[in-house]
Amino acid sequence: MQGPKEKKLSMPLATVLVLALLALAGLVAGCGGGGSSSSGSTEATESTEGEAEAAASGEEKEEEGGGSGSSVEKIAIATPAKANDYGWNEQGVTAAEKVAEEIGAELEQTTDIGYEQTETVLRQMAEKEPGLLIAQASGYDTAAKRVAEEFEVPTVTYDIANEVKPGILTSIITSSQEGAYLAGILAAKTTKSGKVGVVISASDTNWFEMTGGYAAGVHSVDPSMPISFAEISAEGYDDAAGGKRVVTSMIAEGADVIFGMGDGASFGYLQAIETANSPNKVWYIGDIGDMTPIDKKGVLLSSVLWTFDTAFKTFVEQIEEGTFGKEAYDLNLENGGISLLKTKHIPSSVWSEIEKAKKEILAGKIEVPEATTIGAAKAALNE
């Protein structure tokens, strides 16, 4: 029998071991995927220690006029997940890169920061006095607003149009339902089973809006066409297994064109569609990004793209003109912020009808409903 001699370990050594493990956990979690991050967790620590310094830099900015009227030499963007998701984060970072290159500005990208350390990371970024700070998540709004006001750095938030502040804070809102409407037309024109589906991975206002727009588009082609709808869970953004499970059931129920919204869960949708045991070919319509590079089995019919280039470029121009933060920016069909991806799988006749509908939306002849709640989205599905 051997006794547990290890229990006599001295407490300092034990403490060191625990601290080392926690440090490893924090370090790895903090830089999880942030390969492109130039300000990882190490600098985040410095940020919290340097609040007095930060306040001082804020005062200096005030003297300089809060950034308004100055040219933008540096753009900083913070994203909740890695910028290789073929979606929200990638679109944001790609647009920031493009605009930075265009204007010859330096770009600082801090990716995969999640939602727990937001304010610390944004403070750290604001301390470096970027000409434009992009907080690429509506979940960052509260922290971003606070940091923007304290450091007086022109900051971009999402979905808070009524909280813009001249020279300090602007917000991007979306009319993504317009793109989803076009996707609905495409789905209704493509289905062979006469049934289409829409799946969202979480309770998200933008996705409710797109669900409502999609339903309106489908019903503009065939008012009686049934639309299957399911939400994986309230916060299932990365639930790939849940995505596969839900879409498999949806396909079994007869839907053969599925509009799917949902970060990491999207890869589960793709897997379900690629392995579908269905009499008809099943198509996938994605959202925000373009998954064509990973569509090895040719199931990606289209995607409702969100493109931020023009928005970010506009913000730079507004900063230089001194008009930044006077009103929110609407990402829509008209300014190209929202569009429908054209793939080789879309027949030209169908694309012509989509183009026609797009023109009618722009002309105001078609009014796409804006369903901002799950109730409104479901009502649109059942209309």
Add this chain to the structure above:
Amino acid sequence: MSNLFHQDVLTALISGGVIAGIPLLLAACGEAISERSGVLNLGIEGMMILGAYTGFVVAYYLHSTWLGFLGGAGGGILACLVMIVLCVWLGLDQIVVGIAITLAGEGITSVLQGAQFGTTYPRLGATPTTSIPLLHKIPVIGPGLFEQNLLVYLGILFALFLTWFFRATNVGLNLRAAGEKPEALDAAGVSVVATRSWAVLSTGALAGLGGGFLAIVGAGVFTPFMTQGQGYMAIVICMLGRGKPIWVALASLLFGISLSITTALQLAGIEISTDLINMLPFIAVMVALVIFGRRSYLPPALALPYVRGAR
């Protein structure tokens, strides 16, 4: 209106529920082994995500589902070695170490996934299934229950085996003694540390296997953070099931089936709030907890490091 009662739809729903329940079942059985031996393993989420990653990588490169499962178990074992060394051998705080393992597991796999598959997101395709003769021909439930990946049946059989193991084997009794009265086990000449080490090792293997199943069969792809708190759910299910493998297995499958019911209710277009529908699996577990929770039982030495001679 919905085709919900079509055989294919019901089969897909039942099958989806079973597949969703198996990772929980394996991880919760692992947690039961660990808790019975006196080790509260909060790192199970990290072990699952590491198992999901290693399982997916092995399955993807070696084109073998079964080697992938082994890889998943290996990933879980790697993660649990940290817990064995720090908690069982050195007696450090099990809660702190468990949380650290989870954070590290999520971070490490996120980094590796980004470096390796960050631009390709490969999928595995369909996985092989095994049909149980005759039973798989039963309408509706046959294909859903009896035409599954072999690991589904093995997982359920393992829960039965574990019940027998705890009750009828010397090793099982030693393991329970390590959580009940470790000093008595020590006095009987059996190493408490070794017993707990093997228990935690088994937990890691099972949690990793569950994670591997989730990535290989459940999703067919690995994405960061894909376990979505299932490790914590496994801990709850283990406690709800009083550490008894049969109850743990039933609760896991109940949770999985409830997930499928939430999908079914939505596809049926039933006018209930989606938020309420999505609460169903948790409500099911809570109701079961209210019914059975009063008899819940935790080993007296749970989460307490064993130090010979200490009082």
